[in-house]
Amino acid sequence: MDYSVEKELIKIENLNFQIKDKKILRDVGNDRFPFVIHDLVFKNNTNCLGQVVAIVGRSGAGKSSLFRLLTGLVKPTSGKVLIPHASIPDKYKEVAEGEVGFVQQNYPLSRNQSVISMLTQACKMGKISKTDSTDLVKKYLNDWGLFNQRNQYTNQLSGGQRQRVAIIEQLLCSHHFMVFDEPFSGLDVGNIMEVKASFRKIADQDNINTIVFSTHDIDLAVEIADLIYVVGFEKNAQGEIIEGGTIVDCIDLKKLGLAWKPYCPEHKELSNRICEKMLLAG
Ligand SMILES: Nc1ncnc2c1ncn2[C@@H]1O[C@H](COP(=O)(O)OP(=O)(O)O)[C@@H](O)[C@H]1O
Numbered sequence: 001m002d003y004s005v006e007k008e009l010i011k012i013e014n015l016n017f018q019i020k021d022k023k024i025l026r027d028v029g030n031d032r033f034p035f036v037i038h039d040l041v042f043k044n045n046t047n048c049l050g051q052v053v054a055i056v057g058r059s060g061a062g063k064s065s066l067f068r069l070l071t072g073l074v075k076p077t078s079g080k081v082l083i084p085h086a087s088i089p090d091k092y093k094e095v096a097e098g099e100v101g102f103v104q105q106n107y108p109l110s111r112n113q114s115v116i117s118m119l120t121q122a123c124k125m126g127k128i129s130k131t132d133s134t135d136l137v138k139k140y141l142n143d144w145g146l147f148n149q150r151n152q153y154t155n156q157l158s159g160g161q162r163q164r165v166a167i168i169e170q171l172l173c174s175h176h177f178m179v180f181d182e183p184f185s186g187l188d189v190g191n192i193m194e195v196k197a198s199f200r201k202i203a204d205q206d207n208i209n210t211i212v213f214s215t216h217d218i219d220l221a222v223e224i225a226d227l228i229y230v231v232g233f234e235k236n237a238q239g240e241i242i243e244g245g246t247i248v249d250c251i252d253l254k255k256l257g258l259a260w261k262p263y264c265p266e267h268k269e270l271s272n273r274i275c276e277k278m279l280l281a282g
């Protein structure tokens with residue numbers, strides 16, 4: 001498919017992140033593996049428009065930390081996470097909390113509110129008119145199988161249901177760029193299929209919609225993403241693991257001709273290659 005690469009939506013420059021004296025992330029966004037997510041514009045107006053970017057890595061590699069940095073919840077020890085300035089064209093600024101929509105892993109959702117009132121509030125934050133919001137919330141509740149739970153409080157929902165409420169909340173109040181940490185963990189097979197289909201739907205609704213999600217399920221990443229970053233550990237010349245996760249590979253499925261295609265043997269081969277690389281990286 002023909003597409004052009006437009007402006008940078010988010011980028012990381014030489015980021016290091018440390019908690020006390022423990023290195024969590026090391027040299028993310030370097031010359032070898034630049035971390036830049038561009039806005040892509042597709043030239044022929046087919047049904048594939050938005051982007052889905054996956055961050056994969058083993059447990060403990062630093063995915064959740066990377067997402068907290070990407071969304072401005074925590075500040076890097078050094079380096080920068082940059083997003084476009086809201087009012088000055090071509091100017092970038094460091095991300096601040098609340099500027100990037102974020103569904104966290106184990107999202108707490110413990111607010112003392114019913115599902116419907118939470119989502120109505122999200123519409124308000126997303127500047128959706130009152131007239132539109134009633135229909136929109138109803139549609140999302142139906143699409144995501146939550147209509148019967150609309151009057152329940154979020155602490156009365158199952159883990160999977162809470163996850164879905166958190167996703168809808170971000171869809172309603174964020175603008176086009178959304179980050180999801182492990183959105184598939186804790187969901188059953190049916191819910192996984194639903195969320196997968198919804199990701200594609202969100203991405204394809206508008207060519208500026210971009211979803212970034214993390215997972216340890218490589219097959220799933222290869223199936224639905226068009227760009228994959230692998231987070232892992234590197235080894236020094238003595239074969240010892242260097243402290244702190246970093247980007248160890250970046251795979252552009254568009255260039256491989258594997259994006260926006262039903263899962264095929266080439267996807268499986270790629271998935272196996274990424275798994276091997278992750279295991280080698282410790
Ligand atoms: N608040 C914290 N204090 C100390 N270490 C932490 C903290 N949060 C995360 N870590 C450590 O950072 C590393 C990366 O964790 P995390 O970002 O949650 O990885 P992932 O999401 O890939 O499983 C782990 O070794 C974890 O123990």
Ligand SMILES: [Mg+2]
Nearest residue numbers: 063064105182
């Ligand atoms: Mg995590």
